[in-house]
Amino acid sequence: MTKSILRACAVAALSVASHAALAQADTAAVDKNAELVVGWGEPVDTLNPATTGARDVGPLDVNMFDTLVWLTPDLKITPHLAKSWTLSDDGKTYTFELRDDVTFHDGTPFDAAAVVANIDYITDKDTQSNIGLNLLGPCKSAKATGQYTVEITCAQPYAPLLAQMGEPYLGIQSPAAIKKWGKDLGLHPTGTGPFEFVSYTPNQSVVVKRNEKYQWGPAAVGHAGPPDIAKITFQIVPNAQARVAQFQSGQSQIMQETPGIFWKALSPQTSRYTSLSVPITGMGIFAPINASKWPTDDVAVRRAIMYAVDREGVIKLAEAGVYPVNNTPLVKEVFGHDPSLEDMYPFDPDKAAETLKAAGWTKPGEFWEKDGKQLTLKLTAISTVSHYPLIAQAIQGYLRKAGMNAEVEQLATPAWLAANIHGDMSLTPLQYIAVDPDALHLWFLPDQYFNWSHYTNPELTDLINKGQQETDPDKRVKIYSDAQRIIMEQAVMMPIRENIDLVMMSNKLTGVTYSGGGFEYFGAASLAK
Template sequence: MKLSKRSYQSVILILIAIMLVLAGCGNSSSSSGSSADTNSADAGTPTAGGELVWALAGVVTNDILDAHRTGFAPSTRVMRSIYDSLVVELPDHTFGPWLAESWSLSDDKKSYTFKLRQDVKFHDGTPFNAEAVKFNFDRAVDPATQSYLGKNALGPYVSTDVIDEYTVKVNFSSTFAPFLSNVAKVDLGIVSPAAVKKYGETFPQNPVGTGPFKLGKVVPGTELDLVRNEDYNWAPSGSKHQGPAYLEKLTIKYVAEDATRLSVLQSGQADVADIIPPQNLLALRADSGFNVQETELLQHNYSYYFNQNKEPWNDINVRKAVRAAIDLDSAIKTVYLGTAKQAWSPLSPHSLYYTSTVENTWKYDPDFANKTLDELGWVKGDDGIRVKDGKRLSMEFLDAQGNREKRLDLLAVVTQQLKQVGIELKLLTLPAGTVSERSLKGEYDFAGSSQFYGDPSILRQMYSTKGPSGVNNVARTSDPALEDLLEQANAELDSSKRQELYKKIQEYIIENVYSIPTYVLDYTVASSKKVHDITFDSPAWPVFYDAWIKQ
């Protein structure tokens, strides 16, 4: 029997409703920020020892685990266990001590002075001190390091002064609001200066930090073993204990394929798996044998971007027509089975700087899309695709990451929606290096990207020529009015004034269709019932320091 489109949608909605009811009977916890953990009220006293196997959703590309040289999500999730930070960002977005015991801001608001712990050592036995902090910040902004995230995280950085062995002063050319939030992230995690000098170009494969786990064995492209740092006694504020981690070993297996990742979890070959696909998430929520943790990832939401350096995408009316042709609400419900919701802003809804004023400011309106394109002279050809001056209204979409977070499934639905109004979208799957090269050359029409980052200053990187990517910012935006707002927000230390600036920024981006936000990502971690006290940092990566296994 062939179902009509309306009947098919009805069946899908009924199935979603059933699965959501089942999910309500399961075992899950959720959080909008850092430090969410498993339900361990009846777990008993933590016990030390044991090996935890984590089925990681993805591959640590080229086994790069250098805090300053990769912003790739799988790498960053792993690195949080290896590197510590000067401060920790707490769930209420205040800051607590970590490698720094205290800090103060200068009268001119352009310098931060940190008093450091005096009992910290790197995994290689060398001391952590003021010289190490200076080395790290200088390295992060050094062009030779190629640290685009680190460079953005330090903004108008000028220098670091070593006041004494355990006191350091970090100087900026102007006020820099995001600094404490940025320095709490693993992008500015503290690496061993001695190890960087020892390993040189191979340091990314030989990471040395001060964290609760240190590198053991690496099977290139397959897995890595982290072993407990027995000397660790400097956990951040908010931790549940002090001293070494409970786990003796953390084995991380790269399991990019969704079905395989779920299989190794359910069979007991892995104790933990992350980024659970929607169809399995609903089932795991209802399974009493597992805990499911869900936390909204603080980030720039996955969005579509136009290459505004190419016609016709530099025309705001064309961009509005494309956006109106996409029924994101329907597409997201179909692909994510009710486990994700539509994004309206570049920023995550639980961001302190999110504004609800952008919600429902555009809608699926194929009539508007057709009318606009007609008026602009784009005429449908015999195959239904529009043509103007002999040129097809065709978009090339470059991809190198595959169906991560079901993004290609979503794109497939969007492709069909665009086709209905006469727009052709062609997916080109290419090696990462080729995509990067073509992107820099502007040889594409449409792109998709997200960027995990707790602070809204990430918008400067994505939409401003004054950010670290310059004219190659992902949105290919060069708008003086927007850049002025972004610079103001980057410098504004008053939180309420900064919120108002980011409200205007989000509204401006949406009004000008500089991007099309798609879905809000809840980062998910499923674990065996014997695993307890996995927590999350900011922006929402798993922390295994307090984790333990019930024997």
């Protein structure tokens, strides 16, 4: 983008309202002393946005930390801590003009030096930043050119940076807190957001309170001043049935990760509950297919797997059919999504058989064989996240019907990660969140941590690298369309379904919205008396 386009974008965005926010409650009926309890589905690894690797920490952090830009639910880039921004002619330097009226929860002033301290902290090897470091890409140098002007410089043009600065994993932390708490920073999260940290009890709860000084919320949300809600307790309840029971009994007023069967049962009860589908953008729920290990090192086997699995059937079996199917590497909400790829692998068991036969596989008995070896597949799944084993088991059923001896192995997270990294699996269901198509580089470039398909292709690598540097939107669309076509033709990932957080709320709760990417935000929420 040119400088003028970026400036126009920033100014025009001030008038954009978050279309996902539910109607605000009548101000006369709002309980300004309300204490909200949220049934939360996943444990916390750390509340430090720079070092967390968890999707479910993102919504916690987006309520405690502000970002330089705010992403609307439809991924429009709007001002937040940065009032405006420009991009240099060579595409390597982003200049942000910052607000001058912001303070951190510990009283530290927010300014350009604070932004520099955050970039330095994220890029410091000792920090061991997770998602945050990846979101910065090659843009790892920051310099204050004025008290409220900061430059972020990239080693090469990096088009995704601006949108990715709106993810909570790049939430701005107090430089004083960074210095004071060091490796314990995740236990003392200190941002500028609408809510301040109160306490964290591992595997039990995260408690936050209203930031009474908050006057700098994103204009796109449509709520001025501090939150209406005084206190939020995120009650960590990984057991889905316990989370539902807590909600139905009134112990919580909102529940995230509502299981599909309960979503279908509770949604019609409009006199008591309100439902909100929060689309988590990126690559959806999908399964990398290991291209480096027998038998999935044979592209014919990978393609046969794609034809053999009925994705709609998987969703019905595993999750009551409440989610839409996804058939492409990027979900439809993400820039660069290519709908022309949706019909590449229809459910077609006969086509799966033809594909294997053409590649020299035979089926003398129940399962396919080649060179005296049976076609056996290992499906791994995280044992602590209930829907992944269910998805793996549903996929297993279709593969066995198609003559592939699929086995499911449930693993605790560390063992699951190790299996994926070392290629000790055939495929595994998972998710990845992103607000830009550059997410593909983490999964398909050589030597990337998440290259769990263990697949490299010089043409694909070149396309993804070009996509990072290209600033022309039309050219980027073409680049990512070509990249996704290679991924699908080589069948190194199986798209399964859209990634959606099914949120169920009491009718007394209104104004709940989410930032782009799918992170629930309570700064504009109200609870009726």
